[in-house]
Amino acid sequence: DGGITQSPKYLFRKEGQNVTLSCEQNLNHDAMYWYRQDPGQGLRLIYYSQIVNDFQKGDIAEGYSVSREKKESFPLTVTSAQKNPTAFYLCASRSGTGDEQYFGPGTRLTVT
Amino acid sequence: AQSVTQLDSQVPVFEEAPVELRCNYSSSVSVYLFWYVQYPNQGLQLLLKYLSGSTLVKSINGFEAEFNKSQTSFHLRKPSVHISDTAEYFCAVSEGNTGKLIFGQGTTLQVKP
Numbered sequence: 001d002g003g004i005t006q007s008p009k010y011l012f013r014k015e016g017q018n019v020t021l022s023c024e025q026n027l028n029h030d031a032m033y034w035y036r037q038d039p040g041q042g043l044r045l046i047y048y049s050q051i052v053n054d055f056q057k058g059d060i061a062e063g064y065s066v067s068r069e070k071k072e073s074f075p076l077t078v079t080s081a082q083k084n085p086t087a088f089y090l091c092a093s094r095s096g097t098g099d100e101q102y103f104g105p106g107t108r109l110t111v112t
Numbered sequence: 113a114q115s116v117t118q119l120d121s122q123v124p125v126f127e128e129a130p131v132e133l134r135c136n137y138s139s140s141v142s143v144y145l146f147w148y149v150q151y152p153n154q155g156l157q158l159l160l161k162y163l164s165g166s167t168l169v170k171s172i173n174g175f176e177a178e179f180n181k182s183q184t185s186f187h188l189r190k191p192s193v194h195i196s197d198t199a200e201y202f203c204a205v206s207e208g209n210t211g212k213l214i215f216g217q218g219t220t221l222q223v224k225p
Binding site: 004006031033035040041042043044045048050056058088090092094099100101102103104105106108 | 121148157211213216
C-alpha cells in the first residue's frame with residue numbers, strides 16, 4: 001500500500017533531550033512538510049522540502065531541524081531549544097502544484 | 113499574507129439535520145482551497161478541493177463546498193449528517209508553487225443522536 005508512515009505514534013522525552021520523529025513516504029512525491037498541531041490553533045508549518053537536499057523554514061521553525069537526504073524520508077528533530085515541544089506532529093507529502101497534501105497518522109510527543 | 117478563518121470552533125447538530133461549516137480566506141491571488149477531516153488521534157484526510165472550474169465541488173460521502181470569489185468563502189455543507197461525521201474539519205488554502213497550506217483553526221462537528 002502506498003502512503004506515509006510516521007513512527008512512533010507516541011513518544012515521551014525528558015526536558016533537555018533532543019528527539020527525532022520519523023516520516024517515510026512511498027508515494028514518490030517530491031514535496032514533504034512538517035506541521036505542528038495544538039488544540040484550538042489548527043496546524044502550523046514547521047519546515048518543508050520541495051526536493052531532495054533542499055528545505056525551507058516554515059512559520060515556526062525555531063527549535064526544530066530537518067534533513068532531506070532521500071526522497072522518501074524527511075525526519076524532524078525537536079531540539080532542547082524548542083520551548084514548548086509537547087504537541088501532535090503531522091508529516092505530509094504532495095505530488096505537484098495544485099495537488100492535495102497526503103498526511104501521515106501523526107506522532108504525539110510529550111516532554112516532561 | 114494569506115489567512116483562513118473558520119468562524120465556528122464547535123458546531124453541535126442532531127443526526128439527519130443539515131449542517132454548514134463556514135470558512136473565509138484572504139488572498140490577493142488565485143488560490144486552491146481544501147477541506148480536510150480529522151478523526152481523534154489520526155492524521156488529516158482530504159474531503160474535497162477546489163482548483164478551478166465549477167465552483168461547487170462534492171465529496172463521495174455527501175459533503176459539498178462552494179467557492180465564492182466575491183465573498184472569499186468556501187463553506188462546507190451536508191444536507192443530512194450521520195453520527196460518523198463527528199470529527200474536526202479544517203479549511204485550508206494553498207500558497208503558490210510551494211504548495212504550503214495555510215489552515216484555519218478547525219471546527220469540531222458534534223453529531224448527536
